[in-house]
Amino acid sequence: MKKIEINSERFDNMVENIKKYGGCPVSATLKIIGGKWKPLILYFISVDVNRFGQLQRMMPDCSKRMMTTQLRELEKDGLINRKVFAEVPPKVIYTLTITGENLRPLFGELRKWGIENILEPKKKS
Amino acid sequence: MKKIEINSERFDNMVENIKKYGGCPVSATLKIIGGKWKPLILYFISVDVNRFGQLQRMMPDCSKRMMTTQLRELEKDGLINRKVFAEVPPKVIYTLTITGENLRPLFGELRKWGIENILEPKKKS
DNA sequence: TATTATAGTTACATTTTAGTAACCATTGTT
DNA sequence: AACAATGGTTACTAAAATGTAACTATAATA
Numbered sequence: 001m002k003k004i005e006i007n008s009e010r011f012d013n014m015v016e017n018i019k020k021y022g023g024c025p026v027s028a029t030l031k032i033i034g035g036k037w038k039p040l041i042l043y044f045i046s047v048d049v050n051r052f053g054q055l056q057r058m059m060p061d062c063s064k065r066m067m068t069t070q071l072r073e074l075e076k077d078g079l080i081n082r083k084v085f086a087e088v089p090p091k092v093i094y095t096l097t098i099t100g101e102n103l104r105p106l107f108g109e110l111r112k113w114g115i116e117n118i119l120e121p122k123k124k125s
Numbered sequence: 126m127k128k129i130e131i132n133s134e135r136f137d138n139m140v141e142n143i144k145k146y147g148g149c150p151v152s153a154t155l156k157i158i159g160g161k162w163k164p165l166i167l168y169f170i171s172v173d174v175n176r177f178g179q180l181q182r183m184m185p186d187c188s189k190r191m192m193t194t195q196l197r198e199l200e201k202d203g204l205i206n207r208k209v210f211a212e213v214p215p216k217v218i219y220t221l222t223i224t225g226e227n228l229r230p231l232f233g234e235l236r237k238w239g240i241e242n243i244l245e246p247k248k249k250s
Numbered sequence: 251t252a253t254t255a256t257a258g259t260t261a262c263a264t265t266t267t268a269g270t271a272a273c274c275a276t277t278g279t280t
Numbered sequence: 281a282a283c284a285a286t287g288g289t290t291a292c293t294a295a296a297a298t299g300t301a302a303c304t305a306t307a308a309t310a
Contacts, residue, residue: 025239026164034159039151088276089286099242106238109231114150117224213306214256
């Protein structure tokens with residue numbers, strides 16, 4: 001009986017992903033970018049609204065607590081970088097990672113579908 | 126002072142959408158397709174796994190109750206049609222609406238990003 | 251007569267997510 | 281001495297999402 005060889009680190013990763021996302025890449029993606037404030041946060045960071053306080057002022061309905069948890073999740077999922085400066089008062093800036101930048105075409109499609117099908121749907125005479 | 130004319134039905138719709146989605150087409154889209162089982166349900170319906178029981182057998186971890194609520198929301202949001210046949214035992218089939226079909230390119234992007242960035246990310250040597 | 255099949259509904263319990271408000275540390279300013 | 285500015289954390293509460301199990305209807309079948 002022939003054995004299959006597979007990089008074990010990669011295998012663990014696959015198992016982990018199947019557990020987390022059911023192995024479906026669409027569900028995986030939605031889980032990662034689908035947080036209540038994540039699209040907006042990613043958008044603002046992408047246009048250099050990149051500090052905690054700035055983000056808060058742009059999204060006054062997102063509480064500090066929510067802002068923190070959303071940012072931490074985005075960081076954990078590898079979409080943003082968090083850079084802390086050793087200053088007082090504290091200074092932290094957020095930037096998109098490559099993975100985060102890779103979202104651009106996807107956001108384009110999400111936006112397009114939303115506009116054409118939800119926000120400005122063609123009236124069916 | 127000049128008045129702006131606008132179709133009032135359309136205006137009400139815009140107000141409604143801003144309330145529901147904050148006017149952001151990306152959030153709007155994610156809200157509609159982001160339900161726990163919705164991508165999978167839409168996928169199965171798109172490949173003609175189109176009856177309640179069939180869907181359940183494909184997704185055993187989705188309870189009847191969840192299946193029903195997800196299907197009802199998809200219907201309400203105009204992504205699927207529900208056709209009831211007057212038979213015993215009951216027969217219901219689900220199909221994608223045009224709006225639902227319009228999701229295809231978007232799902233393509235979601236899938237692509239998920240594969241390239243989550244499920245099979247290139248190792249950064 | 252009991253059972254099967256389909257497509258659900260309902261009540262209730264549990265889990266997850268999100269909101270609120272108070273608190274923290276440090277330095278500079280009034 | 282008190283307060284502002286920044287970027288949070290923490291405990292507690294409220295609300296929303298989801299799970300579980302029992303129940304529904306009707307005709308055909310064993």
